[in-house]
Amino acid sequence: MVHVNETTLSMFPGQGSQRARMAGHLTHDHPRTAGRVLAEATDVLGLPLTELCTTADAAALEPTEIAQPAILATSLAVLAVLREEAGHLPSVVAGHSLGEYTALVAAGVLSPADALRLVRRRGELMAAVSRRVSGAMTAVMGLAPRHIEAICARSAPLGRVEVANYNERGQTVVSGERAAVAEAARLAEEAGAERTVPLKVSAPFHCSLMREIEDEFGAELERCRFADPDVLVLSSVSGGPVRDGAHARELLRRQLVGPVRWVDVLDAARAHGVTAYVEIGPGRVLSGFAHRTVPDATVRSTNDARRLGALVRDLSPPATGSGAEAA
Incomplete structure:
Protein backbone atom coordinates (compact mmCIF):
# COMPACT_ATOMS: atom_id res chain seq x y z
CA MET A 1 0.00 0.00 0.00
CA VAL A 2 1.17 3.54 -0.81
CA HIS A 3 0.87 5.63 2.36
CA VAL A 4 0.05 9.33 2.23
CA ASN A 5 3.20 10.21 4.18
CA GLU A 6 5.51 8.44 1.74
CA THR A 7 7.44 10.42 -0.85
CA THR A 8 6.21 8.89 -4.09
CA LEU A 9 7.71 9.02 -7.57
CA SER A 10 4.91 9.19 -10.15
CA MET A 11 6.30 7.48 -13.26
CA PHE A 12 4.85 7.89 -16.76
CA PRO A 13 5.52 5.29 -19.49
CA GLY A 14 6.75 5.79 -23.03
CA GLN A 15 6.27 4.15 -26.39
CA GLY A 16 6.04 0.37 -26.29
CA SER A 17 3.50 0.44 -23.47
CA GLN A 18 0.54 0.71 -25.83
CA ARG A 19 -1.85 -2.19 -26.25
CA ALA A 20 -5.28 -2.77 -27.73
CA ARG A 21 -8.16 -1.30 -25.68
CA MET A 22 -5.70 0.07 -23.11
CA ALA A 23 -8.19 2.69 -21.90
CA GLY A 24 -11.36 0.62 -22.17
CA HIS A 25 -11.57 0.13 -18.40
CA LEU A 26 -11.00 3.83 -17.85
CA THR A 27 -14.00 5.05 -19.81
CA HIS A 28 -16.15 2.24 -18.37
CA ASP A 29 -15.25 2.80 -14.71
CA HIS A 30 -14.42 6.52 -14.74
CA PRO A 31 -16.45 8.14 -17.53
CA ARG A 32 -16.62 11.63 -15.96
CA THR A 33 -12.84 11.87 -15.49
CA ALA A 34 -11.03 9.58 -17.91
CA GLY A 35 -13.80 9.84 -20.48
CA ARG A 36 -13.63 13.64 -20.36
CA VAL A 37 -9.83 13.70 -20.79
CA LEU A 38 -9.94 11.38 -23.81
CA ALA A 39 -12.74 13.42 -25.39
CA GLU A 40 -10.75 16.63 -24.89
CA ALA A 41 -7.64 15.02 -26.42
CA THR A 42 -9.74 13.92 -29.39
CA ASP A 43 -10.92 17.49 -29.89
CA VAL A 44 -7.41 18.97 -29.59
CA LEU A 45 -5.82 16.75 -32.21
CA GLY A 46 -8.74 15.85 -34.44
CA LEU A 47 -7.77 12.19 -34.03
CA PRO A 48 -10.29 9.58 -32.85
CA LEU A 49 -8.28 9.04 -29.67
CA THR A 50 -11.19 7.77 -27.60
CA GLU A 51 -11.80 5.02 -30.16
CA LEU A 52 -8.09 4.32 -30.63
CA CYS A 53 -7.52 3.96 -26.90
CA THR A 54 -10.66 1.99 -26.05
CA THR A 55 -11.76 -0.18 -28.97
CA ALA A 56 -9.08 -0.23 -31.70
CA ASP A 57 -6.90 -3.31 -32.26
CA ALA A 58 -3.13 -3.42 -31.75
CA ALA A 59 -2.38 -2.81 -35.43
CA ALA A 60 -4.08 0.58 -35.31
CA LEU A 61 -1.68 1.66 -32.55
CA GLU A 62 1.52 0.55 -34.31
CA PRO A 63 2.37 3.77 -36.23
CA THR A 64 4.50 5.94 -33.98
CA GLU A 65 2.52 9.06 -34.92
CA ILE A 66 -0.58 7.32 -33.48
CA ALA A 67 1.00 5.41 -30.60
CA GLN A 68 2.60 8.47 -29.03
CA PRO A 69 -0.51 10.66 -28.61
CA ALA A 70 -2.57 7.59 -27.66
CA ILE A 71 -0.20 6.69 -24.81
CA LEU A 72 -0.07 10.31 -23.66
CA ALA A 73 -3.87 10.62 -23.69
CA THR A 74 -4.29 7.37 -21.75
CA SER A 75 -1.70 8.42 -19.17
CA LEU A 76 -3.37 11.82 -18.76
CA ALA A 77 -6.70 10.05 -18.24
CA VAL A 78 -5.24 7.86 -15.47
CA LEU A 79 -3.62 10.91 -13.89
CA ALA A 80 -7.01 12.67 -13.86
CA VAL A 81 -8.62 9.69 -12.13
CA LEU A 82 -5.96 9.66 -9.41
CA ARG A 83 -6.10 13.43 -8.93
CA GLU A 84 -9.84 13.94 -9.00
CA GLU A 85 -11.09 10.73 -7.43
CA ALA A 86 -8.28 9.94 -4.98
CA GLY A 87 -6.73 13.35 -4.33
CA HIS A 88 -3.31 12.18 -5.53
CA LEU A 89 -1.08 15.21 -6.08
CA PRO A 90 2.36 14.07 -7.28
CA SER A 91 5.34 15.43 -5.37
CA VAL A 92 8.06 13.93 -7.60
CA VAL A 93 7.48 13.01 -11.25
CA ALA A 94 9.47 11.45 -14.08
CA GLY A 95 8.65 10.09 -17.51
CA HIS A 96 10.43 7.53 -19.66
CA SER A 97 11.11 9.23 -23.02
CA LEU A 98 7.61 10.09 -24.32
CA GLY A 99 6.39 9.86 -20.73
CA GLU A 100 8.35 12.99 -19.88
CA TYR A 101 5.60 15.00 -21.57
CA THR A 102 3.01 13.56 -19.17
CA ALA A 103 5.35 14.27 -16.26
CA LEU A 104 5.64 17.90 -17.36
CA VAL A 105 1.86 18.21 -17.52
CA ALA A 106 1.62 16.71 -14.02
CA ALA A 107 4.16 19.30 -12.82
CA GLY A 108 2.34 22.25 -14.39
CA VAL A 109 5.08 22.92 -16.96
CA LEU A 110 3.02 22.13 -20.07
CA SER A 111 -0.70 22.35 -20.70
CA PRO A 112 -2.33 19.06 -21.77
CA ALA A 113 -3.22 20.60 -25.14
CA ASP A 114 0.35 21.72 -25.87
CA ALA A 115 1.72 18.36 -24.76
CA LEU A 116 -0.66 16.55 -27.12
CA ARG A 117 0.23 18.80 -30.05
CA LEU A 118 3.96 18.42 -29.43
CA VAL A 119 3.76 14.65 -29.10
CA ARG A 120 1.68 14.35 -32.26
CA ARG A 121 4.26 16.37 -34.20
CA ARG A 122 7.11 14.45 -32.56
CA GLY A 123 5.58 11.19 -33.75
CA GLU A 124 5.06 12.49 -37.28
CA LEU A 125 8.67 13.66 -37.56
CA MET A 126 10.03 10.40 -36.15
CA ALA A 127 7.86 8.42 -38.56
CA ALA A 128 9.33 10.42 -41.46
CA VAL A 129 12.83 9.42 -40.35
CA SER A 130 11.81 5.76 -40.20
CA ARG A 131 10.60 5.92 -43.80
CA ARG A 132 14.00 7.20 -44.95
CA VAL A 133 16.26 5.04 -42.75
CA SER A 134 16.31 1.30 -42.18
CA GLY A 135 16.56 1.47 -38.41
CA ALA A 136 16.12 -0.89 -35.48
CA MET A 137 16.38 -1.12 -31.70
CA THR A 138 17.45 -4.09 -29.58
CA ALA A 139 17.48 -4.61 -25.82
CA VAL A 140 20.57 -6.30 -24.35
CA MET A 141 20.24 -8.10 -21.04
CA GLY A 142 23.02 -9.12 -18.70
CA LEU A 143 25.95 -6.96 -19.85
CA ALA A 144 27.31 -3.86 -18.15
CA PRO A 145 26.56 -0.63 -20.07
CA ARG A 146 30.27 0.10 -20.57
CA HIS A 147 30.65 -3.20 -22.44
CA ILE A 148 27.68 -2.37 -24.66
CA GLU A 149 29.10 1.07 -25.41
CA ALA A 150 32.34 -0.62 -26.54
CA ILE A 151 30.36 -3.07 -28.67
CA CYS A 152 28.57 -0.18 -30.38
CA ALA A 153 31.96 1.33 -31.26
CA ARG A 154 33.10 -2.00 -32.73
CA SER A 155 29.91 -2.23 -34.81
CA ALA A 156 30.28 1.27 -36.29
CA PRO A 157 31.79 0.11 -39.63
CA LEU A 158 28.34 -1.28 -40.50
CA GLY A 159 26.53 1.96 -39.67
CA ARG A 160 25.44 4.09 -36.76
CA VAL A 161 24.53 2.27 -33.56
CA GLU A 162 24.39 3.89 -30.13
CA VAL A 163 23.05 3.27 -26.64
CA ALA A 164 19.47 4.57 -26.58
CA ASN A 165 18.20 3.50 -23.15
CA TYR A 166 19.96 2.85 -19.85
CA ASN A 167 16.84 1.20 -18.42
CA GLU A 168 18.34 -0.72 -15.51
CA ARG A 169 21.75 -2.06 -14.67
CA GLY A 170 21.00 -5.33 -16.41
CA GLN A 171 19.14 -3.93 -19.43
CA THR A 172 20.47 -1.51 -22.03
CA VAL A 173 18.90 -0.73 -25.42
CA VAL A 174 20.86 0.04 -28.59
CA SER A 175 19.47 1.96 -31.56
CA GLY A 176 20.63 2.79 -35.06
CA GLU A 177 20.91 1.44 -38.57
CA ARG A 178 19.58 -2.09 -38.89
CA ALA A 179 22.80 -3.84 -39.97
CA ALA A 180 24.85 -2.18 -37.22
CA VAL A 181 22.24 -2.97 -34.55
CA ALA A 182 22.23 -6.62 -35.66
CA GLU A 183 26.02 -6.73 -35.42
CA ALA A 184 25.95 -5.17 -31.95
CA ALA A 185 23.44 -7.81 -30.83
CA ARG A 186 25.65 -10.57 -32.22
CA LEU A 187 28.73 -9.22 -30.46
CA ALA A 188 26.78 -8.82 -27.23
CA GLU A 189 25.73 -12.47 -27.31
CA GLU A 190 29.35 -13.48 -28.00
CA ALA A 191 30.40 -11.39 -24.99
CA GLY A 192 28.03 -13.29 -22.70
CA ALA A 193 24.77 -11.34 -22.77
CA GLU A 194 21.91 -13.30 -21.23
CA ARG A 195 19.81 -12.49 -24.27
CA THR A 196 19.05 -9.84 -26.86
CA VAL A 197 15.51 -8.83 -27.79
CA PRO A 198 14.67 -6.85 -30.95
CA LEU A 199 12.09 -4.20 -30.08
CA LYS A 200 8.88 -3.78 -32.05
CA VAL A 201 9.35 -0.14 -32.92
CA SER A 202 9.03 1.72 -36.19
CA ALA A 203 12.01 4.06 -35.81
CA PRO A 204 15.54 4.19 -34.34
CA PHE A 205 14.71 6.40 -31.36
CA HIS A 206 17.24 8.22 -29.16
CA CYS A 207 20.21 8.14 -31.52
CA SER A 208 21.92 10.54 -33.88
CA LEU A 209 19.74 9.39 -36.80
CA MET A 210 17.08 11.67 -35.29
CA ARG A 211 19.30 14.73 -35.52
CA GLU A 212 17.80 15.72 -38.87
CA ILE A 213 14.47 16.56 -37.18
CA GLU A 214 16.00 18.38 -34.20
CA ASP A 215 15.72 21.90 -35.62
CA GLU A 216 12.17 21.47 -36.91
CA PHE A 217 10.96 20.03 -33.63
CA GLY A 218 12.90 22.68 -31.73
CA ALA A 219 10.84 25.31 -33.54
CA GLU A 220 7.66 23.53 -32.40
CA LEU A 221 8.92 23.61 -28.82
CA GLU A 222 9.60 27.34 -29.04
CA ARG A 223 5.96 27.98 -29.94
CA CYS A 224 4.74 26.50 -26.65
CA ARG A 225 4.74 28.05 -23.19
CA PHE A 226 6.87 26.22 -20.64
CA ALA A 227 6.18 27.24 -17.04
CA ASP A 228 8.47 26.51 -14.11
CA PRO A 229 7.59 23.19 -12.43
CA ASP A 230 5.32 23.12 -9.38
CA VAL A 231 6.92 19.88 -8.12
CA LEU A 232 10.25 18.10 -8.56
CA VAL A 233 10.68 16.74 -12.10
CA LEU A 234 13.46 14.22 -12.73
CA SER A 235 14.38 14.24 -16.41
CA SER A 236 15.09 11.02 -18.26
CA VAL A 237 17.43 13.02 -20.51
CA SER A 238 19.80 14.20 -17.77
CA GLY A 239 18.83 11.90 -14.92
CA GLY A 240 18.56 14.97 -12.69
CA PRO A 241 16.10 17.72 -11.76
CA VAL A 242 14.47 20.06 -14.26
CA ARG A 243 15.45 23.58 -13.14
CA ASP A 244 12.80 25.68 -14.87
CA GLY A 245 10.60 25.93 -17.94
CA ALA A 246 13.43 26.88 -20.28
CA HIS A 247 15.44 23.90 -19.08
CA ALA A 248 12.44 21.61 -19.68
CA ARG A 249 12.18 22.83 -23.28
CA GLU A 250 15.89 22.31 -23.86
CA LEU A 251 15.74 18.78 -22.46
CA LEU A 252 12.85 17.79 -24.75
CA ARG A 253 14.89 18.90 -27.74
CA ARG A 254 17.93 16.95 -26.53
CA TYR A 277 6.77 4.31 -6.92
CA VAL A 278 3.54 4.53 -8.91
CA GLU A 279 3.40 3.92 -12.67
CA ILE A 280 0.61 6.07 -14.13
CA GLY A 281 -0.55 4.94 -17.57
CA PRO A 282 -0.64 1.77 -19.65
CA GLY A 283 1.82 -1.07 -19.14
CA ARG A 284 3.98 -2.20 -16.24
CA VAL A 285 7.49 -1.78 -17.67
CA LEU A 286 8.52 1.02 -15.31
CA SER A 287 7.07 -0.86 -12.35
CA GLY A 288 9.33 -3.77 -13.24
CA PHE A 289 12.39 -1.53 -13.41
CA ALA A 290 11.54 -0.07 -10.01
CA HIS A 291 10.88 -3.50 -8.43
CA ARG A 292 14.27 -4.79 -9.53
CA THR A 293 16.20 -1.60 -8.80
CA VAL A 294 14.62 -0.80 -5.42
CA PRO A 295 13.35 -4.21 -4.23
CA ASP A 296 12.33 -3.02 -0.75
CA ALA A 297 10.22 -0.10 -1.99
CA THR A 298 6.46 0.03 -2.48
CA VAL A 299 5.72 -0.19 -6.21
CA ARG A 300 2.25 0.13 -7.74
CA SER A 301 0.89 0.26 -11.29
CA THR A 302 -2.38 1.36 -12.89
CA ASN A 303 -2.35 -0.97 -15.88
CA ASP A 304 -5.86 -2.41 -15.48
CA ALA A 305 -9.13 -1.86 -13.66
CA ARG A 306 -8.17 -3.98 -10.64
CA ARG A 307 -4.84 -2.25 -10.00
CA LEU A 308 -6.19 1.24 -10.62
CA GLY A 309 -9.25 0.63 -8.45
CA ALA A 310 -7.10 -0.66 -5.59
CA LEU A 311 -4.80 2.36 -5.81
CA VAL A 312 -7.73 4.81 -5.85
CA ARG A 313 -9.12 3.15 -2.71
CA ASP A 314 -5.74 3.19 -0.95
CA LEU A 315 -5.02 6.82 -1.79
CA SER A 316 -8.46 8.19 -1.03
CA PRO A 317 -8.83 9.91 2.35
CA PRO A 318 -11.05 8.06 4.82
CA ALA A 319 -14.68 9.09 4.89
CA THR A 320 -15.66 11.27 7.81
CA GLY A 321 -18.57 9.99 9.90
CA SER A 322 -21.63 12.18 10.30
CA GLY A 323 -20.98 12.49 14.04
CA ALA A 324 -17.37 13.54 13.76
CA GLU A 325 -16.33 16.83 15.33
CA ALA A 326 -14.09 19.37 13.71
CA ALA A 327 -10.69 19.60 15.34
Whole structure:
Protein backbone atom coordinates (compact mmCIF):
# COMPACT_ATOMS: atom_id res chain seq x y z
CA MET A 1 0.00 0.00 0.00
CA VAL A 2 1.17 3.54 -0.81
CA HIS A 3 0.87 5.63 2.36
CA VAL A 4 0.05 9.33 2.23
CA ASN A 5 3.20 10.21 4.18
CA GLU A 6 5.51 8.44 1.74
CA THR A 7 7.44 10.42 -0.85
CA THR A 8 6.21 8.89 -4.09
CA LEU A 9 7.71 9.02 -7.57
CA SER A 10 4.91 9.19 -10.15
CA MET A 11 6.30 7.48 -13.26
CA PHE A 12 4.85 7.89 -16.76
CA PRO A 13 5.52 5.29 -19.49
CA GLY A 14 6.75 5.79 -23.03
CA GLN A 15 6.27 4.15 -26.39
CA GLY A 16 6.04 0.37 -26.29
CA SER A 17 3.50 0.44 -23.47
CA GLN A 18 0.54 0.71 -25.83
CA ARG A 19 -1.85 -2.19 -26.25
CA ALA A 20 -5.28 -2.77 -27.73
CA ARG A 21 -8.16 -1.30 -25.68
CA MET A 22 -5.70 0.07 -23.11
CA ALA A 23 -8.19 2.69 -21.90
CA GLY A 24 -11.36 0.62 -22.17
CA HIS A 25 -11.57 0.13 -18.40
CA LEU A 26 -11.00 3.83 -17.85
CA THR A 27 -14.00 5.05 -19.81
CA HIS A 28 -16.15 2.24 -18.37
CA ASP A 29 -15.25 2.80 -14.71
CA HIS A 30 -14.42 6.52 -14.74
CA PRO A 31 -16.45 8.14 -17.53
CA ARG A 32 -16.62 11.63 -15.96
CA THR A 33 -12.84 11.87 -15.49
CA ALA A 34 -11.03 9.58 -17.91
CA GLY A 35 -13.80 9.84 -20.48
CA ARG A 36 -13.63 13.64 -20.36
CA VAL A 37 -9.83 13.70 -20.79
CA LEU A 38 -9.94 11.38 -23.81
CA ALA A 39 -12.74 13.42 -25.39
CA GLU A 40 -10.75 16.63 -24.89
CA ALA A 41 -7.64 15.02 -26.42
CA THR A 42 -9.74 13.92 -29.39
CA ASP A 43 -10.92 17.49 -29.89
CA VAL A 44 -7.41 18.97 -29.59
CA LEU A 45 -5.82 16.75 -32.21
CA GLY A 46 -8.74 15.85 -34.44
CA LEU A 47 -7.77 12.19 -34.03
CA PRO A 48 -10.29 9.58 -32.85
CA LEU A 49 -8.28 9.04 -29.67
CA THR A 50 -11.19 7.77 -27.60
CA GLU A 51 -11.80 5.02 -30.16
CA LEU A 52 -8.09 4.32 -30.63
CA CYS A 53 -7.52 3.96 -26.90
CA THR A 54 -10.66 1.99 -26.05
CA THR A 55 -11.76 -0.18 -28.97
CA ALA A 56 -9.08 -0.23 -31.70
CA ASP A 57 -6.90 -3.31 -32.26
CA ALA A 58 -3.13 -3.42 -31.75
CA ALA A 59 -2.38 -2.81 -35.43
CA ALA A 60 -4.08 0.58 -35.31
CA LEU A 61 -1.68 1.66 -32.55
CA GLU A 62 1.52 0.55 -34.31
CA PRO A 63 2.37 3.77 -36.23
CA THR A 64 4.50 5.94 -33.98
CA GLU A 65 2.52 9.06 -34.92
CA ILE A 66 -0.58 7.32 -33.48
CA ALA A 67 1.00 5.41 -30.60
CA GLN A 68 2.60 8.47 -29.03
CA PRO A 69 -0.51 10.66 -28.61
CA ALA A 70 -2.57 7.59 -27.66
CA ILE A 71 -0.20 6.69 -24.81
CA LEU A 72 -0.07 10.31 -23.66
CA ALA A 73 -3.87 10.62 -23.69
CA THR A 74 -4.29 7.37 -21.75
CA SER A 75 -1.70 8.42 -19.17
CA LEU A 76 -3.37 11.82 -18.76
CA ALA A 77 -6.70 10.05 -18.24
CA VAL A 78 -5.24 7.86 -15.47
CA LEU A 79 -3.62 10.91 -13.89
CA ALA A 80 -7.01 12.67 -13.86
CA VAL A 81 -8.62 9.69 -12.13
CA LEU A 82 -5.96 9.66 -9.41
CA ARG A 83 -6.10 13.43 -8.93
CA GLU A 84 -9.84 13.94 -9.00
CA GLU A 85 -11.09 10.73 -7.43
CA ALA A 86 -8.28 9.94 -4.98
CA GLY A 87 -6.73 13.35 -4.33
CA HIS A 88 -3.31 12.18 -5.53
CA LEU A 89 -1.08 15.21 -6.08
CA PRO A 90 2.36 14.07 -7.28
CA SER A 91 5.34 15.43 -5.37
CA VAL A 92 8.06 13.93 -7.60
CA VAL A 93 7.48 13.01 -11.25
CA ALA A 94 9.47 11.45 -14.08
CA GLY A 95 8.65 10.09 -17.51
CA HIS A 96 10.43 7.53 -19.66
CA SER A 97 11.11 9.23 -23.02
CA LEU A 98 7.61 10.09 -24.32
CA GLY A 99 6.39 9.86 -20.73
CA GLU A 100 8.35 12.99 -19.88
CA TYR A 101 5.60 15.00 -21.57
CA THR A 102 3.01 13.56 -19.17
CA ALA A 103 5.35 14.27 -16.26
CA LEU A 104 5.64 17.90 -17.36
CA VAL A 105 1.86 18.21 -17.52
CA ALA A 106 1.62 16.71 -14.02
CA ALA A 107 4.16 19.30 -12.82
CA GLY A 108 2.34 22.25 -14.39
CA VAL A 109 5.08 22.92 -16.96
CA LEU A 110 3.02 22.13 -20.07
CA SER A 111 -0.70 22.35 -20.70
CA PRO A 112 -2.33 19.06 -21.77
CA ALA A 113 -3.22 20.60 -25.14
CA ASP A 114 0.35 21.72 -25.87
CA ALA A 115 1.72 18.36 -24.76
CA LEU A 116 -0.66 16.55 -27.12
CA ARG A 117 0.23 18.80 -30.05
CA LEU A 118 3.96 18.42 -29.43
CA VAL A 119 3.76 14.65 -29.10
CA ARG A 120 1.68 14.35 -32.26
CA ARG A 121 4.26 16.37 -34.20
CA ARG A 122 7.11 14.45 -32.56
CA GLY A 123 5.58 11.19 -33.75
CA GLU A 124 5.06 12.49 -37.28
CA LEU A 125 8.67 13.66 -37.56
CA MET A 126 10.03 10.40 -36.15
CA ALA A 127 7.86 8.42 -38.56
CA ALA A 128 9.33 10.42 -41.46
CA VAL A 129 12.83 9.42 -40.35
CA SER A 130 11.81 5.76 -40.20
CA ARG A 131 10.60 5.92 -43.80
CA ARG A 132 14.00 7.20 -44.95
CA VAL A 133 16.26 5.04 -42.75
CA SER A 134 16.31 1.30 -42.18
CA GLY A 135 16.56 1.47 -38.41
CA ALA A 136 16.12 -0.89 -35.48
CA MET A 137 16.38 -1.12 -31.70
CA THR A 138 17.45 -4.09 -29.58
CA ALA A 139 17.48 -4.61 -25.82
CA VAL A 140 20.57 -6.30 -24.35
CA MET A 141 20.24 -8.10 -21.04
CA GLY A 142 23.02 -9.12 -18.70
CA LEU A 143 25.95 -6.96 -19.85
CA ALA A 144 27.31 -3.86 -18.15
CA PRO A 145 26.56 -0.63 -20.07
CA ARG A 146 30.27 0.10 -20.57
CA HIS A 147 30.65 -3.20 -22.44
CA ILE A 148 27.68 -2.37 -24.66
CA GLU A 149 29.10 1.07 -25.41
CA ALA A 150 32.34 -0.62 -26.54
CA ILE A 151 30.36 -3.07 -28.67
CA CYS A 152 28.57 -0.18 -30.38
CA ALA A 153 31.96 1.33 -31.26
CA ARG A 154 33.10 -2.00 -32.73
CA SER A 155 29.91 -2.23 -34.81
CA ALA A 156 30.28 1.27 -36.29
CA PRO A 157 31.79 0.11 -39.63
CA LEU A 158 28.34 -1.28 -40.50
CA GLY A 159 26.53 1.96 -39.67
CA ARG A 160 25.44 4.09 -36.76
CA VAL A 161 24.53 2.27 -33.56
CA GLU A 162 24.39 3.89 -30.13
CA VAL A 163 23.05 3.27 -26.64
CA ALA A 164 19.47 4.57 -26.58
CA ASN A 165 18.20 3.50 -23.15
CA TYR A 166 19.96 2.85 -19.85
CA ASN A 167 16.84 1.20 -18.42
CA GLU A 168 18.34 -0.72 -15.51
CA ARG A 169 21.75 -2.06 -14.67
CA GLY A 170 21.00 -5.33 -16.41
CA GLN A 171 19.14 -3.93 -19.43
CA THR A 172 20.47 -1.51 -22.03
CA VAL A 173 18.90 -0.73 -25.42
CA VAL A 174 20.86 0.04 -28.59
CA SER A 175 19.47 1.96 -31.56
CA GLY A 176 20.63 2.79 -35.06
CA GLU A 177 20.91 1.44 -38.57
CA ARG A 178 19.58 -2.09 -38.89
CA ALA A 179 22.80 -3.84 -39.97
CA ALA A 180 24.85 -2.18 -37.22
CA VAL A 181 22.24 -2.97 -34.55
CA ALA A 182 22.23 -6.62 -35.66
CA GLU A 183 26.02 -6.73 -35.42
CA ALA A 184 25.95 -5.17 -31.95
CA ALA A 185 23.44 -7.81 -30.83
CA ARG A 186 25.65 -10.57 -32.22
CA LEU A 187 28.73 -9.22 -30.46
CA ALA A 188 26.78 -8.82 -27.23
CA GLU A 189 25.73 -12.47 -27.31
CA GLU A 190 29.35 -13.48 -28.00
CA ALA A 191 30.40 -11.39 -24.99
CA GLY A 192 28.03 -13.29 -22.70
CA ALA A 193 24.77 -11.34 -22.77
CA GLU A 194 21.91 -13.30 -21.23
CA ARG A 195 19.81 -12.49 -24.27
CA THR A 196 19.05 -9.84 -26.86
CA VAL A 197 15.51 -8.83 -27.79
CA PRO A 198 14.67 -6.85 -30.95
CA LEU A 199 12.09 -4.20 -30.08
CA LYS A 200 8.88 -3.78 -32.05
CA VAL A 201 9.35 -0.14 -32.92
CA SER A 202 9.03 1.72 -36.19
CA ALA A 203 12.01 4.06 -35.81
CA PRO A 204 15.54 4.19 -34.34
CA PHE A 205 14.71 6.40 -31.36
CA HIS A 206 17.24 8.22 -29.16
CA CYS A 207 20.21 8.14 -31.52
CA SER A 208 21.92 10.54 -33.88
CA LEU A 209 19.74 9.39 -36.80
CA MET A 210 17.08 11.67 -35.29
CA ARG A 211 19.30 14.73 -35.52
CA GLU A 212 17.80 15.72 -38.87
CA ILE A 213 14.47 16.56 -37.18
CA GLU A 214 16.00 18.38 -34.20
CA ASP A 215 15.72 21.90 -35.62
CA GLU A 216 12.17 21.47 -36.91
CA PHE A 217 10.96 20.03 -33.63
CA GLY A 218 12.90 22.68 -31.73
CA ALA A 219 10.84 25.31 -33.54
CA GLU A 220 7.66 23.53 -32.40
CA LEU A 221 8.92 23.61 -28.82
CA GLU A 222 9.60 27.34 -29.04
CA ARG A 223 5.96 27.98 -29.94
CA CYS A 224 4.74 26.50 -26.65
CA ARG A 225 4.74 28.05 -23.19
CA PHE A 226 6.87 26.22 -20.64
CA ALA A 227 6.18 27.24 -17.04
CA ASP A 228 8.47 26.51 -14.11
CA PRO A 229 7.59 23.19 -12.43
CA ASP A 230 5.32 23.12 -9.38
CA VAL A 231 6.92 19.88 -8.12
CA LEU A 232 10.25 18.10 -8.56
CA VAL A 233 10.68 16.74 -12.10
CA LEU A 234 13.46 14.22 -12.73
CA SER A 235 14.38 14.24 -16.41
CA SER A 236 15.09 11.02 -18.26
CA VAL A 237 17.43 13.02 -20.51
CA SER A 238 19.80 14.20 -17.77
CA GLY A 239 18.83 11.90 -14.92
CA GLY A 240 18.56 14.97 -12.69
CA PRO A 241 16.10 17.72 -11.76
CA VAL A 242 14.47 20.06 -14.26
CA ARG A 243 15.45 23.58 -13.14
CA ASP A 244 12.80 25.68 -14.87
CA GLY A 245 10.60 25.93 -17.94
CA ALA A 246 13.43 26.88 -20.28
CA HIS A 247 15.44 23.90 -19.08
CA ALA A 248 12.44 21.61 -19.68
CA ARG A 249 12.18 22.83 -23.28
CA GLU A 250 15.89 22.31 -23.86
CA LEU A 251 15.74 18.78 -22.46
CA LEU A 252 12.85 17.79 -24.75
CA ARG A 253 14.89 18.90 -27.74
CA ARG A 254 17.93 16.95 -26.53
CA GLN A 255 15.73 13.93 -25.90
CA LEU A 256 15.40 13.22 -29.64
CA VAL A 257 19.02 12.11 -30.01
CA GLY A 258 20.12 11.52 -26.41
CA PRO A 259 19.76 8.27 -24.45
CA VAL A 260 17.11 7.68 -21.80
CA ARG A 261 18.90 7.60 -18.44
CA TRP A 262 16.32 5.76 -16.35
CA VAL A 263 18.95 4.21 -14.07
CA ASP A 264 20.00 7.73 -13.10
CA VAL A 265 16.36 8.79 -12.59
CA LEU A 266 15.77 5.99 -10.07
CA ASP A 267 19.06 6.75 -8.32
CA ALA A 268 18.12 10.45 -8.11
CA ALA A 269 14.67 9.55 -6.78
CA ARG A 270 16.21 7.60 -3.90
CA ALA A 271 18.57 10.49 -3.19
CA HIS A 272 15.53 12.79 -2.89
CA GLY A 273 13.89 10.51 -0.34
CA VAL A 274 11.48 8.61 -2.59
CA THR A 275 10.22 5.43 -0.92
CA ALA A 276 7.24 4.54 -3.15
CA TYR A 277 6.77 4.31 -6.92
CA VAL A 278 3.54 4.53 -8.91
CA GLU A 279 3.40 3.92 -12.67
CA ILE A 280 0.61 6.07 -14.13
CA GLY A 281 -0.55 4.94 -17.57
CA PRO A 282 -0.64 1.77 -19.65
CA GLY A 283 1.82 -1.07 -19.14
CA ARG A 284 3.98 -2.20 -16.24
CA VAL A 285 7.49 -1.78 -17.67
CA LEU A 286 8.52 1.02 -15.31
CA SER A 287 7.07 -0.86 -12.35
CA GLY A 288 9.33 -3.77 -13.24
CA PHE A 289 12.39 -1.53 -13.41
CA ALA A 290 11.54 -0.07 -10.01
CA HIS A 291 10.88 -3.50 -8.43
CA ARG A 292 14.27 -4.79 -9.53
CA THR A 293 16.20 -1.60 -8.80
CA VAL A 294 14.62 -0.80 -5.42
CA PRO A 295 13.35 -4.21 -4.23
CA ASP A 296 12.33 -3.02 -0.75
CA ALA A 297 10.22 -0.10 -1.99
CA THR A 298 6.46 0.03 -2.48
CA VAL A 299 5.72 -0.19 -6.21
CA ARG A 300 2.25 0.13 -7.74
CA SER A 301 0.89 0.26 -11.29
CA THR A 302 -2.38 1.36 -12.89
CA ASN A 303 -2.35 -0.97 -15.88
CA ASP A 304 -5.86 -2.41 -15.48
CA ALA A 305 -9.13 -1.86 -13.66
CA ARG A 306 -8.17 -3.98 -10.64
CA ARG A 307 -4.84 -2.25 -10.00
CA LEU A 308 -6.19 1.24 -10.62
CA GLY A 309 -9.25 0.63 -8.45
CA ALA A 310 -7.10 -0.66 -5.59
CA LEU A 311 -4.80 2.36 -5.81
CA VAL A 312 -7.73 4.81 -5.85
CA ARG A 313 -9.12 3.15 -2.71
CA ASP A 314 -5.74 3.19 -0.95
CA LEU A 315 -5.02 6.82 -1.79
CA SER A 316 -8.46 8.19 -1.03
CA PRO A 317 -8.83 9.91 2.35
CA PRO A 318 -11.05 8.06 4.82
CA ALA A 319 -14.68 9.09 4.89
CA THR A 320 -15.66 11.27 7.81
CA GLY A 321 -18.57 9.99 9.90
CA SER A 322 -21.63 12.18 10.30
CA GLY A 323 -20.98 12.49 14.04
CA ALA A 324 -17.37 13.54 13.76
CA GLU A 325 -16.33 16.83 15.33
CA ALA A 326 -14.09 19.37 13.71
CA ALA A 327 -10.69 19.60 15.34
